[in-house]
Amino acid sequence: MSTEELKLPLIDLSGFINPKAPGDRERVIAEVRDACAQYGFFQTKGHNIPLGLQKGLLQSIDTLFDLPQEEKRKISFLQNVSRRGYEESGMSLRDGDALPDSKEAFYIGREDPVIEHAGFYGPNVWPPLPEEEFRNPVWDYYQATHKLGEIIWEILLLGLGHPTSLMETFAKKPMVMMKMIRYPPLAKTLPGQFGVGAHTDFGGVTVLLQEPGRHGLEVWLEEKQAWVPVQAIEDVYVINCGDMIMKWSGGQYKSAKHRVINKADNESRLSCATFFHGDIFATNPLNPDDPNKETVGQLLIKRFGNQFSLANEWKQVVGAVA
Ligand SMILES: O=C(O)CCC(=O)C(=O)O
Numbered sequence: 643m644s645t646e647e648l649k650l651p652l653i654d655l656s657g658f659i660n661p662k663a664p665g666d667r668e669r670v671i672a673e674v675r676d677a678c679a680q681y682g683f684f685q686t687k688g689h690n691i692p693l694g695l696q697k698g699l700l701q702s703i704d705t706l707f708d709l710p711q712e713e714k715r716k717i718s719f720l721q722n723v724s725r726r727g728y729e730e731s732g733m734s735l736r737d738g739d740a741l742p743d744s745k746e747a748f749y750i751g752r753e754d755p756v757i758e759h760a761g762f763y764g765p766n767v768w769p770p771l772p773e774e775e776f777r778n779p780v781w782d783y784y785q786a787t788h789k790l791g792e793i794i795w796e797i798l799l800l801g802l803g804h805p806t807s808l809m810e811t812f813a814k815k816p817m818v819m820m821k822m823i824r825y826p827p828l829a830k831t832l833p834g835q836f837g838v839g840a841h842t843d844f845g846g847v848t849v850l851l852q853e854p855g856r857h858g859l860e861v862w863l864e865e866k867q868a869w870v871p872v873q874a875i876e877d878v879y880v881i882n883c884g885d886m887i888m889k890w891s892g893g894q895y896k897s898a899k900h901r902v903i904n905k906a907d908n909e910s911r912l913s914c915a916t917f918f919h920g921d922i923f924a925t926n927p928l929n930p931d932d933p934n935k936e937t938v939g940q941l942l943i944k945r946f947g948n949q950f951s952l953a954n955e956w957k958q959v960v961g962a963v964a
């Protein structure tokens with residue numbers, strides 16, 4: 643089978659969110675379970691996120707990244723205790739990659755009024771744009787994908803025979819980060835440079851919006867030893883599981899490698915990923931007997947610690963150092 647013929651499952655979530663007939667919810671739960679067990683990824687419609695919110699968000703991302711570079715640098719995420727703000731192109735380099743990512747990104751997260759736990763919780767930073775052009779549409783969108791992340795978590799729990807009430811044991815004050823991304827046109831990247839190099843997502847559920855028609859995401863399919871291109875279709879989300887879910891589920895749900903190459907010569911590509919993890923002090927809720935007692939916060943530090951300005955303080959808060 644050639645990679646062009648391989649497609650991720652497309653799952654209609656409306657059967658779970660607004661069931662109309664007996665068995666609707668169970669069907670969706672089984673479809674999601676099978677997709678996450680086989681691929682760790684699926685595409686979805688019937689997710690209840692209004693198209694108007696998606697379009698507003700993409701417009702806001704475009705406006706933000708069109709700001710002059712010096713304006714964007716003033717809100718660098720490296721200067722922010724809570725890792726909110728702007729990441730310049732060329733800043734992310736994974737071990738083993740020859741070149742850094744070409745993408746630029748902007749991060750927001752929970753809007754907590756005061757900085758707590760050395761920055762795990764804290765306020766967002768916002769660019770110097772009118773609220774109705776950026777902050778309002780972005781925040782409305784964040785809340786909508788926060789909700790969708792929660793729904794996917796519930797479906798994943800049900801798929802493994804757990805009650806949805808388990809959410810309360812690990813997601814009372816969950817880390818939910820949102821990353822808005824712009825990839826430069828292919829003509830503006832270096833030979834061999836990726837938009838985002840091959841990686842797995844670190845944590846819980848990822849809810850990904852791709853700019854319609856701007857393909858570029860590819861998922862590694864272990865069983866076929868092949869990269870599968872994922873189409874960027876209007877109103878269709880990509881959902882995937884991160885490493886923490888794979889660990890917590892004892893490998894029942896996969897965390898698959900993926901990467902992005904913007905294939906358009908002269909057009910940039912926008913996307914937005916919302917990452918729904920769990921409370922910073924939460925340990926594996928799926929298996930209280932799991933000998934591995936690493937917390938969500940410790941796992942975050944392991945993966946991103948070097949990008950936080952107060953990394954050592956963070957480490958102490960979550961017990962990653964004495
Ligand atoms: O932009 C995309 O399509 C995917 C981005 C991604 O994988 C990530 O930010 O973790």
Ligand SMILES: [Fe+2]
Pocket residue numbers: 841842843900
């Ligand atoms: Fe990713």
